[in-house]
Amino acid sequence: MKVIKLDAIDSTNDFLKGLSATEELENYTVVTAENQTKGRGQMGAVWESEKSKNLIMSVFVKDLAIKLDDIYQLNVATALAVVQVLKTYDIEDLSIKWPNDIMSDKFKLAGILIENSFKSNGTISSVIGIGLNVNQTNFEYLPKASSMAVIANSLFDKEALVYQITERLEHNYKLLVLNSQILWDEYLKLLFKKNVPMPFVVGEDKPFMGIIRGVTQRGKLMVLLEDDILAEYDLKEIKMLY
Known part of the structure; x- marks a missing residue:
């Protein structure tokens, strides 16, 4: 996979969308940034991140074999990919707050923003934006947020996380075609506050x-x-x- 590393950008999603409009990108091209000045969450919510401490990444995925009616499956597969990688680091009490915030106990660790493009020939390309709190420890103004470092009392390699998450995304997207119910079942088990x-x-x-x-x-x-x-x-x- 190709990784484009930026120091600062307004939005990795916007950068990647613009790039895909002007050139033919390799599938699973990734853009990362040390600082993002206009990070967005769902419905225009602001995503704030301390410079160089956290993982800010967007992944370009093309030619997805998914029907329009099943497009939410991307949210399912993506949220699970992040959770599955975090589990390998022994991050505890993980859950998915609908539609795709990643939680540890009652604190938000990550947010996901998926922007899809539908072509006239029926194919779909997507830009998958992921913001993951990794090494930030000060959340004075974000009382409902936390990070891997706070939870595990350790610092983590952000670059390794980029590759691990992207590889898991690719695996899960292939599984969507083969047997999406496996992912759905796992997603529903992990729903934040389900049955409470x-x-x-x-x-x-x-x-x-x-x-x-x-x-x-x-x-x-x-x-x-x-x-x-x-x-x-x-x-x-x-x-x-x-």
Whole structure:
């Protein structure tokens, strides 16, 4: 795989998307940056990272054999790839907060942003953005965040993580074609606060209690409400209060 290393960039996702528009990229081309000035999360949320301490990477993947209706499977495979690599470092209490934040206990370790491009011939190319807190230890202004270094009381090799995560991504994407149910089953087992009564809020409404039961094939969160109705919610339509 080809790795492009940058010192500073506004967004590795934007850089990689621009590059793919002007030249033919090798599959699984990776862009990393020591500092990202305009990092984004889901729905435009800001991703903040201390310079040179964390892993900021984007991966270009092309010719994915996935149907449009199954595109959420990319989120499943990607979130699992990060978790699977973290497990090799003995990072404990890992879970996936829907749709694709990686948690250790109640603290966020990583965020994922996937941006897809659909071509007229039916093929799909994607830019997979991953921000992973690795060696940062000061989270004074981010009380719900943590890092590998804080959890394991050790420093880690960011470059090794780039290769390990990319290799696991490639493995999982191939598995999507062969037997995606294996990945779905593992993803659902790892859902943050699954089957635990939790407070939620929808829009500006008052908080209500619900229980996460799963995620639909299209990526909607399934929440059991107090009246035993199983409701489905899109990304950013519902917020968990924890």
